Amino acid sequence: MTGKTHQIIGVTLGLGAYLTLNNPHYSPATLAAVLIFSSIGSLLPDLDKASAEFWHSFPVVGHAAGKVVDPFISHRNITHSLVGTILAAILFYYLFYFFPSYWGIETNLVLISAMIGYASHLLADSFTVEGIPLFWPIKWMVGIPPKPFDGIRIVTGKWFENLVIFPIINIGLIFLIITNWTTIKIVLFK
């Protein structure tokens, strides 16, 4: 899946989780953090791709460095696995731990949203032709539906993603906001 699809899925599910778990009270900073970190969480697994492109732009050095840190910089590796998910949870946990309390951010809710964003990325990628190495370091690419039915899986960046999935999730997000508008108003404006 492409970044924009991951992001819209992550934000929609992160917001949905927040609206489900939070009893409505004035907390605009928490809502803002939920939106920001569910978005970051949903994009984080593809950092491997971004850094791979970065390292490979230096032909000689990149090749050597690539050998050393390969699990982190070749695409769909550790970041698309259970091990990566646990590492991301630890990373977010410590990041939010250092948020000063006067920011008024309920970090538990933000952590849950960020991890829902992260998990939604892995789930979405598992519907693609390549699948994901869920049990890394075991190099078994897991996908939905499993082989031999993988012929109906999605091709990243093609029509089904762009013209069906992306618009449907956008409509879902708008629907979520409209149906929860009373709650959102309490969170934002008292």
Ligand SMILES: [Zn+2]
């Ligand atoms: Zn990915």
